[in-house]
Amino acid sequence: MLLFYRKAMLTITCGLLISLALCYFAWKLAFLHSPLLPAEESKYPWILTTTSDIYWGGKSTITVDEDRFGIDYRFMLDPLANNTTASAAIEFVGQDNKLALVNLNGFEKLKFNVKCTPANTLALAVFIPDERVSKLDDVGTFRFPLTHFACQPNWTEVVIDLRHLETPQWWYGQHNLSLSQTTYDLTKVAKISITNTFQSPKSVESRLQISELNIYGHNWFYLYLVGGLLITSWGGIIFWLFRAHTSALTNDLRERLQKDRPVVAYQALSMEPHKDKESSAVLRLMATEYSNPELSLESAASKLSISRGKINEILKSELGYTFTTYLNRVRLSEAARLLSEKDAANIAEIAYLVGYKNVSYFNKLFKTEYGCTPKVFKEVCPPNEEG
Numbered sequence: 001m002l003l004f005y006r007k008a009m010l011t012i013t014c015g016l017l018i019s020l021a022l023c024y025f026a027w028k029l030a031f032l033h034s035p036l037l038p039a040e041e042s043k044y045p046w047i048l049t050t051t052s053d054i055y056w057g058g059k060s061t062i063t064v065d066e067d068r069f070g071i072d073y074r075f076m077l078d079p080l081a082n083n084t085t086a087s088a089a090i091e092f093v094g095q096d097n098k099l100a101l102v103n104l105n106g107f108e109k110l111k112f113n114v115k116c117t118p119a120n121t122l123a124l125a126v127f128i129p130d131e132r133v134s135k136l137d138d139v140g141t142f143r144f145p146l147t148h149f150a151c152q153p154n155w156t157e158v159v160i161d162l163r164h165l166e167t168p169q170w171w172y173g174q175h176n177l178s179l180s181q182t183t184y185d186l187t188k189v190a191k192i193s194i195t196n197t198f199q200s201p202k203s204v205e206s207r208l209q210i211s212e213l214n215i216y217g218h219n220w221f222y223l224y225l226v227g228g229l230l231i232t233s234w235g236g237i238i239f240w241l242f243r244a245h246t247s248a249l250t251n252d253l254r255e256r257l258q259k260d261r262p263v264v265a266y267q268a269l270s271m272e273p274h275k276d277k278e279s280s281a282v283l284r285l286m287a288t289e290y291s292n293p294e295l296s297l298e299s300a301a302s303k304l305s306i307s308r309g310k311i312n313e314i315l316k317s318e319l320g321y322t323f324t325t326y327l328n329r330v331r332l333s334e335a336a337r338l339l340s341e342k343d344a345a346n347i348a349e350i351a352y353l354v355g356y357k358n359v360s361y362f363n364k365l366f367k368t369e370y371g372c373t374p375k376v377f378k379e380v381c382p383p384n385e386e387g
Contacts, residue, residue, distance in 0.1 A: 051085060
């Protein structure tokens with residue numbers, strides 16, 4: 001059994017280490033994170049572009065001071081302009097610095113730190129082509145679901161849920177689409193824009209600063225994959241351990257049974273006659289009376305007219321055991337033989353046959369001796385398997 005326990009411990013330890021490693025990598029792959037700022041750390045190349053109402057006759061201005069380590073720009077809104085606008089956008093580009101569509105599917109949150117002077121209320125929009133109406137060379141035809149956020153003079157963290165943005169109603173009307181067609185996906189994103197709202201201050205210079213811009217999401221596929229793999233693997237390991245334990249226990253019990261048989265009482269009779277009559281008498285008594293539940297050191301001493309100390313001395317010298325230990329080993333090894341040979345007999349009957357009146361006590365002694373209960377022993381050493 002010791003060899004089995006070593007193999008089992010090694011298998012379980014290796015299994016746990018491999019499982020932990022797989023869970024760690026699955027966890028890392030399942031939870032997505034990609035920085036957009038600083039720009040050099042972004043896996044999606046982008047440039048910062050600006051737009052103002054100056055293109056349609058307004059006088060709003062916007063000036064970019066920083067767009068690599070953070071975003072920092074100043075703008076002033078024209079209160080008289082038609083559709084007052086001043087916006088800055090992270091526009092994704094390819095190697096040729098032309099507009100590119102990036103796949104942000106799986107990302108759910110956009111997080112960033114923002115600071116505005118003076119306080120402001122701004123809109124954040126994600127520009128996505130809609131296959132029903134958009135032209136890839138005209139961003140103005142793209143769907144742009146958006147949300148609003150407050151911007152204070154002190155640094156504040158903003159979290160945007162990219163899954164629940166709302167497309168302006170006028171966009172549906174402009175493209176003759178039903179207001180119920182609200183679904184969109186992030187598999188093709190052209191740009192992320194921040195623009196003013198009607199609540200933004202006008203006729204004063206405003207400043208907006210953004211840092212630590214990151215997108216987060218998850219992909220449960222890897223966790224499901226590793227989970228299924230671990231369930232299957234550990235199921236196989238448990239099945240193997242069960243089979244290996246049963247086999248090891250069977251072999252161990254058989255070895256113990258064979259090893260114990262030389263001390264069984266009924267075999268003591270076949271031993272060569274002892275020169276010492278007292279030794280022969282003690283061994284013969286044990287061989288013929290072990291099944292007597294009333295047999296004890298006192299009764300044996302009385303019957304043989306030999307002192308208790310002498311009986312223990314004889315057994316210790318001949319077999320290496322005291323009276324009680326030897327009597328239990330004789331009874332238990334005989335019980336093991338009966339369990340492996342008699343199919344019809346139940347545990348209680350066998351306990352009585354070998355001299356135990358208390359079945360619970362018998363079960364306890366048997367488990368201590370053989371490492372399993374008589375019931376388990378009977379299952380792993382079925383009748384007719386022991387010759």
